[in-house]
Amino acid sequence: MWEIVTAGGWLMLPIIACSIVALAIVIERFMTLREERVLPNNLVADVWRMASSRQLTEEKVREIQKGSPLGRVISAGLLNRSQEREAMKVSIEEVGGHVAHELGRYLNALGTIAAVTPLLGLLGTVVGMISVFTNITTVGVGNPAQLAGGISQALITTAGGLCVAIPSLMFHRYFRARVDGLVIGMEKESLKLVDVLQKRQSQARVAT
Numbered sequence: 633m634w635e636i637v638t639a640g641g642w643l644m645l646p647i648i649a650c651s652i653v654a655l656a657i658v659i660e661r662f663m664t665l666r667e668e669r670v671l672p673n674n675l676v677a678d679v680w681r682m683a684s685s686r687q688l689t690e691e692k693v694r695e696i697q698k699g700s701p702l703g704r705v706i707s708a709g710l711l712n713r714s715q716e717r718e719a720m721k722v723s724i725e726e727v728g729g730h731v732a733h734e735l736g737r738y739l740n741a742l743g744t745i746a747a748v749t750p751l752l753g754l755l756g757t758v759v760g761m762i763s764v765f766t767n768i769t770t771v772g773v774g775n776p777a778q779l780a781g782g783i784s785q786a787l788i789t790t791a792g793g794l795c796v797a798i799p800s801l802m803f804h805r806y807f808r809a810r811v812d813g814l815v816i817g818m819e820k821e822s823l824k825l826v827d828v829l830q831k832r833q834s835q836a837r838v839a840t
Contacts, residue, residue, distance in 0.1 A: 641756060641759065641760070641785045641788075641789065643752055643753075643755060643756040643759065643789050644756075644788070644789060644792055646752055647749055647752050647753065647756075647789065647792045647793055647796055648792075650745045650748065650749050650752070650796050650800075651749075651795075651796045653741070653745060654742060654745045654746075654796060654799070654800045654803075657738045657739075657741060657742045658742070658803050660738065661738065661739070661742075661803075661807050664735075664737075665735065665807065665810050665811065665814065667814070667817075669700060669701075670700060670701045670702060670735070670814045670817075670818070671700070671701075671702050671814065671817050671818065671821065672699065672700050672702060672703070675696070675699075675700070675702055675703065675706065675821070676706070676821050676824060676825050679696065679706060679710070679825060680825065680828055680829075683713075683829060688710065693707050693710045693711060694707070696710070701731045701734070701735065701814075701818065702817075702818050702821060702822070704727055704731055705724055705727050705728045705731055705818050705819075705821075705822045706724075706821070706822050706825055707727075708723045708724050708726070708727035708728075708822075709721075709723060709724045709822055709825065709826050709829075710825075711723070713829050717826060717827075717830045720826050720829075720830075721823065721826060724819075724822045724823070724826065725819075728815065728818060728819060728822070731815075731818065732811065732815045735811045735814060735815065736807075736808070736811050739804060739807055739808060739811070742800055742803060742804045742807070743800075743801075743804045745796065745797070745800045746797050746800035746801035746804055747797075749792075749793040749794075749796040749797040749800070750793045750794060750797045751793070752789070752793050753789045753790040753791070753792060753793020753794060753797075754790065754793070755789070756785065756786060756788070756789020756790060756792075756793070757786040757787075757789060757790045758786075759785070759786070759789075760783060760784075760785035760786025760787075760789065761783075761786055763785065764783055764786075
């Protein structure tokens with residue numbers, strides 16, 4: 633394996649560096665974008681129970697805010713729960729935009745790697761072919777070993793760039809879709825809580 637890498641020339645170094653960064657991003661995003669971490673089960677139900685029993689203090693809201701991305705979005709509405717539904721919704725959407733941005737962290741870098749590594753491979757192809765034609769100009773076509781060295785460098789760098797780019801692009805698309813799904817889930821859960829709280833406030837006003 634090491635012989636293949638060295639045969640690819642110096643352009644294999646940035647391709648290998650890109651592969652290491654891409655692998656680190658993929659592992660980190662798999663850990664961060666777990667559904668149970670972003671959308672904890674029964675969080676809305678727990679918040680509703682605390683609100684019903686009047687245990688939803690400012691300290692509790694802060695704890696919810698720090699607990700998960702969904703907690704951050706929900707807490708934005710809870711801090712404005714005395715306001716009208718539209719005000720709560722605006723605050724939730726504002727914080728939701730920040731949370732969505734954080735969930736998509738590093739994905740631009742992964743997309744850049746998916747786009748750049750084939751170009752690095754192509755550059756290696758060009759460098760290898762330049763080496764081939766330089767050898768032909770210098771010594772003619774009588775030395776197949778020198779010609780094969782330049783051609784192999786061209787093929788190895790191209791293959792290396794594609795081997796990094798293809799999975800990087802696949803994971804980039806996968807994580808983008810996962811972030812979109814999680815953001816929609818957070819919005820649904822948050823608006824569900826807003827509707828329940830607003831209904832409770834309306835009932836309280838009628839009762840008084």
